[in-house]
Amino acid sequence: MKAYQLLLLLLLLFSQGAWAQMTVRGTVHNQQGETIPGVNIYIKGTYTGTSSELDGTYELVVEGNEGFVLIFQALGFRTQEIPVQQGQVTMELSITLKDAINEMTAVTITAGALEASDEKKAVVLRPLDIVTVPAAMGDIIGAFQTLPGTATVGNDGRLFVRGGDASETAIFIDGLQVGNAFGTTASNVPTRTRFNPNLFKGSFFSTGGYSAEFGNALSSALSLNSVDMPLRSQGDISIMGIGAGYNQTLVGTKNSLTAGANYMNLGPYQNMVRQNFDWEQAPASWDAEILGRQKLGSNTLLKAYARTERGTMKIWQAQPGIPQERGILLGVDNRYSFAQVSAKHTGKKDWSMYGGMSFSTNSDFLTVDQLSIRNTNRVFHAKGVAIKDFSEQFSLKSGLEHFRFDYSEALPLEGMERSFEDQQLALFSEADLYLSNRLIFRIGLRTGYSALASQTWIDPRVSFAYKFEHEGQLSIAAGKYSQMPVEEIRVNQTNLQNTEACHYILNYFLSKNGRTIRAESFYKTYDGLITYDGGRFAYQNIQQNGSGFARGFDLFFRDRQTFENTDYWVTYSFVDSQRQFYTFQSQVQPGFAPKHTLAVVVKHFIPSLKSQLGTSWSMNDGYTYTDPNFPGEMNSKTRGFQDLSLSWSYLPKPHLIIHLACSNILGRDNIFGYNFSPTPNEAGQFDRLPIRQTAPRFLFLGIFITLSKDKSANQLNNL
Structure with missing residues (x-):
């Protein structure tokens, strides 16, 4: 070339x-x-x-x-x-480039949400906190009463949220509703939840604006999640001043079994410590429970839980204006059983499912002097939920629920009984739309049908959250909530319709560097509240013309960083609530809804002493009540409630803990209201008796021992 x-x-x-x-x-x-x-x-x-x-x-x-x-x-x-x-x-x-949705950094909806978890970031408490709050005395509800939006009603013991009655709070275990979650008690004698807090790995407590998944609750939802799989086989012995218990856990490769029993009797304790109440027979109870778990492959977990218990008490209740020396003798014999089966499954192509069935039966045998009363309440709940993540930006959750409520009350000696049965069906669907790591919308719809009331209802709900660059986030939530009236009223008039509430919430939340700040304002309306004349077993003129509102704000601050080995939180709530309900002829401030509530909890660990010291102080501005000696309704108020509680947990060995706690250590005479005589005395005045705590103080001493083969199990997690 x-x-x-x-x-x-x-x-x-x-x-x-x-x-x-x-x-x-x-x-x-x-x-x-x-x-x-x-x-x-x-x-x-x-x-x-x-x-x-x-x-x-x-x-x-x-x-x-x-x-x-x-x-x-x-x-x-x-x-x-x-x-x-x-x-x-x-x-x-x-x-x-569009933001990738990262579960650890993405915005979450915090309006109304108070979460206790070791897994998620938008939490207020850890599961450990539920059992270490000094004033709680190991009761789940006692711990939540130190959180914003709740009120301490010492003569009841249940959960009162933002001006709502305790019956307006629903409790769920692994997504399934629990019937009669609190033990039966006598009038003005506080009760406790029935369930052992150590069974649960976390909880979701909402004071309003909660998911379309939860129904049958006007004010609040408390969802408890049981432990999926224990770490090891071990035995746990509890020796307390009021009783004893034992729990045994066996863990296999793909399954586990936990079984336990407890016996409680306050008789010996009440003989040593002065009581404000006149007990004929001190409260005594026994319970037994079993929880099994089975893994099926790598994507499915089955759980089965069962519990049975019995509790008794007899108490003399003095009556103002009645000449009997000790008053009326009230006896309570409560028998309760609960069982549920649940499952959760993670499928292919971003599908997941969970659900199950639960059943509870509660029977109360009551004696009021010569009158015998029998109440029976059964609740069945079946639920199935499917979740599909269509993309990292869009997720849809849908579910179907069936409820059956059976209730009866009887006077056996008189041969009188009344009862009702209601079947309810509910459907819900809820979509989460992540527009970015900083912005999320949630829209939900819940619809239900009651066969007994022949009523269909639709409850729309919507939430929105935006995350700022400094990691704080703003949430807004609004929604409608429906709930049938309480059973003892509904059995008198079975065609009663739902009561309704609408929630509007604005929330700011920041959790960073060991500190948590939460501020929330709310407005809630009520419609269709029950009004009546008379009282229990004598309800007359029952109507649904009551209404009301609750408005206010909550503040919460927690700090685990500033002081070494010290964890503390401060809560303040302002609730302005007015409602016409029960026998009231006008809208009044309920006796269970103080306007101002403050709580402070401090826990400090001393390594050299192997001890944790704790203190909690709570107060409110008092409880309203109606004094018939003056005109008007809810025309008086008690002096403010205060409680200072202390606790000391000592860990002399890894498997042994000694726990000592005392509530109301200053012995303050807290009064929650007054009982008045039905008729005036010779001077034209209505006699009254104060409603007090069961005792000036409650002292708890417990010894907890863990037994395991490999000696790795210990009580440190319970501090």
Whole structure:
């Protein structure tokens, strides 16, 4: 080949190569319009690529004459693939990367939510806190009464939330509703939850604006999640001043079994410590429970839980204006059983499911002097829920529920009985839409039908949350909530319809560097509340013309960082509640809804003494009541409630803990209201008796021992 021919060929090849070379340049932005440095930009299937500069610009030279796919990839953003056709020398390609939804950094809806968990970030308490709050005395509800939005009603013991009655709070275990979650007690004698707090790994407590998944509750939902799989086999012995118990846990490769029993008797304790009440027979109870878990493959977990218990007491209740020396003798014999089966499954293609069935039966045998009363309440709940993550931005949860409520009350000696049965069906669906890591919308709809009331209802609910750059977030929630009247009223008039409430909530939440700040304002309306004349077993003129509202705000601050080995939180709630209900002829401030509530909890661990010291102080501005000696309703108020409680937990050995706690250590005479005589005395005045605590103080001493083969089990987690 001649030289000029070779030169011509080389020039031709060079010109073809130049024509097949392409330069792609541009700038990469985020959704806020800011440039992104360090974005990986490369041709799919090759190692050819580059990275964006500090100002977000890039330039990439591509050889060849075929089309290609350009990939943009950066941490925290969704990867984008852009097809590019060859045929030009220079191409301008600027793109916007969308945020990737990261479960650990994404915004979460916190309006109304108070979570106790070791897994999620938007939490207020840990499961450990439920059993270590000094004033709680190991009761789940006692711990939650130190949280915002709740009120301490010392002569009741149940959960009162934002101006709502205790019956307006529903309790769930693994998503299934629990019937009669509190033990039966005598009038003005506080009760406790029936369930052992150590069974649960976490809880979700909502003071309003909660998910469409939860129904049959006007004011609040408390969802408890049981432990999935224990760490080891072990035995736990409890020796207390009021009783004893034993729990045994056996753990296999894919299954576990926990069984336990307890016996409590306050008789010996009450003989040593002065009581405000006149006991004929001190409260005594026994219980037994079993919880089994079985893994099926790697994606399915089954749980079965059963509990049975019996409790008795007899108490003389003095009556104002009645000449009997000791008053009326009231006896309580309560028998309760609860069982449930639940399952959760993680499927393919981003499907997950959970659900199950629960059944509870509660029988009360009551004696009031010569009158015998028998009440029976049964609740059955079946539920199935499916969740589909269609993308990292959109998730849909839908479920179907069936309820059966059976209630009866009888006077056996008189041969009188009344009862009702109601079947209810509920459907719900809820969608989460993540627009970015900073913005989420949730919209839900719940619909239900009651066969007994012949009523269908629809409850829409919506929530929104936005996360700021400093990691604090703002949430807004609104929704409608429905609940049938309480059983003892409904049995008198079975065609009663739902009572209704509407919630409106604005919330700010920040959890960072061991500190948590939560501020929330709320407004709640009531409609269709029950009003009547008379009293129990004598309800007359039952109507649903009551209404009301509750408004206010909550503040919560927790700090685990500032002081070494010290954890403390402060809660303040303001609740302005007015409602016409029960026998009231006008809207009044309920006796269970103090306006101002403050709680402080401090826990400090001393390593050298192997001890944790705890204190909790709570107060409110008093409880309203009606004094018939003056005109009007709810025309008086007690002096403010105060309680200072202390606790000391000592760990002399890893498997042994000694716990001592005392409530109301200052012995303050807290009064929750007054009972008045039905008729005036000779001076024209209505006699009264104060409603007090069962005792000036309650002292608890417990010794807890853990037994295990490998000696690795210990009581440290209970401190």
